[in-house]
Amino acid sequence: MTPVHILLVEDNEGDIVLTLEAFKDGKLKNSIQVVRDGEEALQYLHQQGPYLNATLPDIILLDINLPRMDGKEVLLYIKSHDQFKLIPVVVLTTSSSEKDISDVYASFANCYITKPVDFEKFTKVIRSIEEFWISIVQLPVKK
Template sequence: MSDSRQFKPEPAQILLVEDNPGDVRLTEEAFKQGRIENDLHVVSDGNEALEFLYQRGEYEDAPRPDLILLDLNLPRKDGEDVLEELKGDSELRSIPVIVLTSSRAEEDVVRSYELHANAYLTKPVDPDDFIETVRAFEKFWFSVVRLPPEGEGQ
């Protein structure tokens, strides 16, 4: 007879691509307060994001993310370029991407969806609202939405 208490689901693997240390701290805090066990991996620019996703260099042992939180305004390679590259890759395109940015520009919203972002969220200015926004999409993406298994959608 097996003991069902031994089964423990794997933590959700989340990649946060964000160069603002304050926003990183708020996102980390929101996920700590959330109900979904997760491993939050943080990179600070678009090049690092691609290195992580392709498991190159220092990220050769990086896990495949279950969800990517992507800022648009990044150094070295911006979020639109990262989004375009990963959604154009048959191995990566099934990973949901939420654009989480301070930009309220209509053209950024339109362009993000044209590049197949799964959602576009504008970062609230108030820290408590920011944390609540992160917790709300955490609950939605990991409690409501059914995500494809790794390797599907190729």
């Protein structure tokens, strides 16, 4: 079975560690690539710069508060791109603001999740993402 490719767009080092930690005990074999801002994320998707040999991800975990190009802009770019728009985007963020939620869905995010403060709950959330988006959902075949 080919490993699932996950792209984590996150600038907070702590969150990166916590997310990776939560994925580490997962049932599925996966490879997680981390990019730290919106521009890097686009470079990664376009296989530019340092990401020449990057594999197109099966799922993207996207934070909203990013330096330079923020998460909403990245989302809008992905969802208006012919090829990338098929990739499910899970917005994973600290914000629970109604405006953020409606903005993000309006830009065709596949789901919106507020990161719980409690680490156990956070781990559970990551597990659910993994379970739902990777083992339950049937994703389109990559070309």
